[in-house]
Amino acid sequence: MKMRRLISLILKETVGFLFLRLGGVYFLKYKLRDQPYLIVLNYHNFSEYNNYRLKRGKTLKSGYGSNFNKQIRFLNKHFQFSYPNEFFGDKTTSGIHILITFDDGYKDNYDIAFPILKQHNAKVIFFIVTNIIGTNDWLTHDKLRFLVEKKYKSENEVETCLKKMNQGHSIATWIKQNENLIAIPEQRLMMNWKEVEEIDKEGFKIAPHTHQHSILSFLDYTKQEGEIQTSIKTLESKLKKICNYFAYPNGLYNADSLNVLNKSAIQYGFTTQPGFNSKENAPLQLKRIGVNASDSIGVLLLKLYLNRKK
Numbered sequence: 349m350k351m352r353r354l355i356s357l358i359l360k361e362t363v364g365f366l367f368l369r370l371g372g373v374y375f376l377k378y379k380l381r382d383q384p385y386l387i388v389l390n391y392h393n394f395s396e397y398n399n400y401r402l403k404r405g406k407t408l409k410s411g412y413g414s415n416f417n418k419q420i421r422f423l424n425k426h427f428q429f430s431y432p433n434e435f436f437g438d439k440t441t442s443g444i445h446i447l448i449t450f451d452d453g454y455k456d457n458y459d460i461a462f463p464i465l466k467q468h469n470a471k472v473i474f475f476i477v478t479n480i481i482g483t484n485d486w487l488t489h490d491k492l493r494f495l496v497e498k499k500y501k502s503e504n505e506v507e508t509c510l511k512k513m514n515q516g517h518s519i520a521t522w523i524k525q526n527e528n529l530i531a532i533p534e535q536r537l538m539m540n541w542k543e544v545e546e547i548d549k550e551g552f553k554i555a556p557h558t559h560q561h562s563i564l565s566f567l568d569y570t571k572q573e574g575e576i577q578t579s580i581k582t583l584e585s586k587l588k589k590i591c592n593y594f595a596y597p598n599g600l601y602n603a604d605s606l607n608v609l610n611k612s613a614i615q616y617g618f619t620t621q622p623g624f625n626s627k628e629n630a631p632l633q634l635k636r637i638g639v640n641a642s643d644s645i646g647v648l649l650l651k652l653y654l655n656r657k658k
């Protein structure tokens with residue numbers, strides 16, 4: 349397993365490095381010269397566990413700030429940061445536009461990303477799970493992965509369990525069986541409202557990602573409506589402004605989700621379907637490319653190139 353990871357890392361890094369050095373960024377621009385594109389990048393957190401390059405680190409340890417700074421500098425140098433309304437609303441737009449998004453509302457987004465993003469005038473949307481902001485609670489996937497870090501469970505078992513959850517199966521029995529193991533530290537992993545408000549005041553966008561990170565496509569219409577509208581109302585009452593954006597937990601949604609968003613006056617919905625967005629894209633089904641703060645510039649560029657026009 350370790351050997352396979354090492355080989356795949358070396359391969360990825362070598363191909364990425366060569367692609368970058370051989371003018372990959374200009375090649376990408378050439379390939380995308382036919383019309384304007386909006387590339388939405390999707391980050392989560394800076395945890396050394398989730399951004400691991402070779403070996404998973406600690407859930408509660410965040411790093412890669414200087415690498416993230418390099419990524420943002422690179423994007424700023426070669427492309428243009430834009431919000432969706434700037435991209436879709438301006439008839440004269442051309443070229444490649446970048447929007448940065450962060451899902452879930454992790455505290456390290458405030459500690460590490462916020463100062464860097466400010467420095468580079470990036471356009472960023474932070475999607476937060478309104479019920480968990482300011483608490484010491486953790487999202488289910490972080491709780492489960494913590495079991496791997498503690499070596500209580502194997503990575504295979506936990507990842508299989510998470511995959512099941514993402515496919516709509518209940519993992520309640522599994523959680524019940526392992527309840528005694530899931531004792532998370534009394535430590536805040538997510539942002540609090542003061543931090544959220546500070547980011548908002550700086551001009552970045554804060555937007556809902558449901559109230560409890562429920563996967564919408566597994567809920568009936570009324571429950572979806574509750575999850576979506578509670579998160580919108582909570583945010584609007586805290587920040588005293590209207591929300592235009594929404595990100596689907598795990599990227600999953602159905603016709604009911606779209607109907608609720610339409611009814612709630614949300615203009616732009618963000619999936620996790622990889623690809624670039626053109627002006628013809630349905631605004632409630634925007635594509636995003638998953639990236640890590642630990643990705644080298646070569647690997648980041650390679651991810652963009654491989655996900656173009658899907």
Ligand SMILES: [Zn+2]
Pocket residue numbers: 451452557561597598
């Ligand atoms: Zn999420």
